Amino acid sequence: MTTTATSSYALETKSVIKTYQSDSGTIQAVDDVSLQVTAGEFVALVGPSGSGKTTMLSILAALLQPSSGQILLDGQDLAQISDVDRVTMRREKIGFTFQANNLVPYLSALENVELMLRLNKRLDKTGRLRARELLARLGLADRMHNLPGQMSGGQQQRVAIARALIHNPSLVLADEPTASLDTERAYQVVETFAGLIHEQKRAGIMVTHDLRMVEFVDRVLLMRDGKLVQIYSDKPEILELARGSRSQ
Amino acid sequence: MKQVFSIAGYLAIKEIWRNRGRFFLVSMVIALITLLVLFIAALGEGLGNGNREYISKLDAPIMVFQSKSDFLIQASRLGRDRLAAIRRVDGVKDAGMLGVANASLILPGNQEPMKIALLGIEPGHSGEPQVEQGNQLSTSLAQEVIIDRNTALRSKLAVNDNLTIRVTQGTRDEFFTFKIVGISEGLQFALQPSVFVPFFTWDRVRSKSEAEVNLSNPVANVILVKLDNDADINSVRQRIEGQVNNVETATLNQAIQALPGYSAQQSTLNTQGGFTLFIGVLVIGGFFQIQILQKVAQIGVLKAIGTANPIVAAASIFQIMLITMVGVAIGALFAFIFSLTFPPTVPIVFNGTTSLLAVVALLLIGPIGGLASIRYAVRIEPLKALGLS
Known part of the structure; x- marks a missing residue:
């Protein structure tokens, strides 16, 4: 990794653009998006379907190369690094939970969490203890040796959260983490997630279409047609947004 | 490199152990192919030996024939x-x-x-x-x-x-x-x-x-x-x-090759053995290809969380080799046990060299059959696999 730049934020993007070529012409999936997230801040990226939030999340996760712009994570520009370095960044600096198929099905809950430490060469006695403690904090003390197929959707999401946090990443990303959960479990998962991000001082970004879940975030970024059109940073305003959605 | 093999081996063994019934069935298929290949090889050796045994053991290197x-x-x-x-x-x-x-x-x-x-x-x-x-x-x-x-x-x-x-x-x-x-x-x-x-x-x-x-x-x-x-x-x-x-001379090998039906018999058995190995390649290749197709999302997750391609490839290779080795070992054991039950009139000879060659060929069919699936696994795009594209 050779490309470095200075930024006071854990994550900062500058004028990120992502275009695709299709039969009907050029599609601007992400259009000049600049945002900043500080350590210990939990941000929701919301917007209607096709607004570009998932594309933006993929770019932030170093899974997709932007057409132009900068993505600075701990001073490294994700847009400028090689494929091999992007894999390293995903392994060391980023934690990720997905909508579904989150866990490796043949590894137990504990083994799934420990896998991140194993990949980062940090699976020692302390690491193993931390993995157990984190799972216990997430209410999975008696499920550590269960395979994903033996756990509910909510439990699987909590294991995925533990896996996303165990290696102390700078950035934690969640793609629709509550999509397959009932309302009660969805609240529990997001509340736990938010609590850990604040406590461990990570920069957290959650993509969701469910505005009820923004109750636990510090800021809401609204995207539409690939652009970042509105930012809600006032807590009463955010709560109003969540309540409004809940009453609908 | 040590790290790559360590994690690849860990993932491969965990997957095999947690799905041992399925992998055991594949090993048994390989075992049956092994049994068939070893018996064809032993039959070829037995028939060939029965034909040439006296000539091949002669201490006279030249055989003189009427021209x-x-x-x-x-x-x-x-x-x-x-x-x-x-x-x-x-x-x-x-x-x-x-x-x-x-x-x-x-x-x-x-x-x-x-x-x-x-x-x-x-x-x-x-x-x-x-x-x-x-x-x-x-x-x-x-x-x-x-x-x-x-x-x-x-x-x-x-x-x-x-x-x-x-x-x-x-x-x-x-x-x-x-x-x-x-x-x-x-x-x-x-x-x-x-x-x-x-x-x-x-x-x-x-x-x-x-x-x-x-x-x-x-x-x-x-x-x-x-x-x-x-x-x-x-x-x-x-x-x-x-x-x-009015004479012509032959080496012992020429004389053996000229024995009535010898070459045709050996080439028939060698072709059978070759086809059985080829079928083995297709069966193993097909199994691992289907398996990779079934776990595209899982490989996508592994790659998304930072698992490098060499680990994904090494895990697949490790798995294929292990399953093949277990299958070949079981098949060779079956072949040995069955061979004890045959009467001396059945021309089956488990010659060390021929059996070893057959076993080496059998050990290679796994990796060869799995090449396509390994290539496929390495080329899986996490974005597509996770439905993010």
Whole structure:
């Protein structure tokens, strides 16, 4: 990794653009998006379907190369690094939970969490203890040796959260983490997630279409047609947004 | 690199263990393919050995045939004048006549007579087998025989026993009785157990046409030549062909390849073995390809959280090799157990080299069959696999 730049934020993007070529012409999936997230801040990226939030999340996760712009994570520009370095960044600096198929099905809950430490060469006695403690904090003390197929959707999401946090990443990303959960479990998962991000001082970004879940975030970024059109940073305003959605 | 193999091995073994029923079934399929390949190889070796055993163990590197006999032993006829001429050729240490015929060995009780190769050889000369038990033949006219171990095993005859053969001479069945003076190692000829008779006795007792019955002009089929120095084989062959009329020479390997049906039989079995291996490649390749297709999302997750491609590839290779090794080991064990149950009349020989070659080929079919799936796994895009694109 050779490309470095200075930024006071854990994550900062500058004028990120992502275009695709299709039969009907050029599609601007992400259009000049600049945002900043500080350590210990939990941000929701919301917007209607096709607004570009998932594309933006993929770019932030170093899974997709932007057409132009900068993505600075701990001073490294994700847009400028090689494929091999992007894999390293995903392994060391980023934690990720997905909508579904989150866990490796043949590894137990504990083994799934420990896998991140194993990949980062940090699976020692302390690491193993931390993995157990984190799972216990997430209410999975008696499920550590269960395979994903033996756990509910909510439990699987909590294991995925533990896996996303165990290696102390700078950035934690969640793609629709509550999509397959009932309302009660969805609240529990997001509340736990938010609590850990604040406590461990990570920069957290959650993509969701469910505005009820923004109750636990510090800021809401609204995207539409690939652009970042509105930012809600006032807590009463955010709560109003969540309540409004809940009453609908 | 150590890290790559460590994580790859961990993932591969965990997946196999947690899905052991499925992987065991694949191993059993490989085991059955192994069993089939090893048996085809053993059958090929057994049939080939049964055909060539006597010739391949000869200590005479040159076989002299009547010219234009196409190296067919039964089609060649050489008189004693050629034997004398060959013995005079420079570089020839010894030469002995070999006559080949068939006969039936009469067994006690109601047992079916046993078909044998009746081989006429000159005592003390090239072609006479070394006995492992008993004595060598005494003279070329003696009423005594050496039997090979196969004849001894199947007939239960021993040294000093009498042996009776039946042959057809003219239109009559004739019976001749000999004393067994020695037993040699296994020396089958044309898939038949062998009985070695002094040459002039052989000429008297062999099957004959009506015209031959009253003739007394011993004719051998081929002459076996021992050399002063085996390295001079080519020059001695040239000298024999140059100095002796109406003969052609062959190495033992040429003579074996010319045995009736030998090449066709071996190539048929080799083709069968090759096709079985090919089917193995397709079966294993198909299984692992389906497995990779079923776990695209899972591999996508692994890549998304930072698992490098070498780990994904190494895990697949490790898994394929382990499953193949377990399958081949089980198959080889089955083959060994089954081989113990076959009677000596079934021509199956588990020769070390042939079996080892078959096992190496079987161990390679896994990785070869899995190549496409490994390539597919490495090319999985996490974005697509996770439905993010």
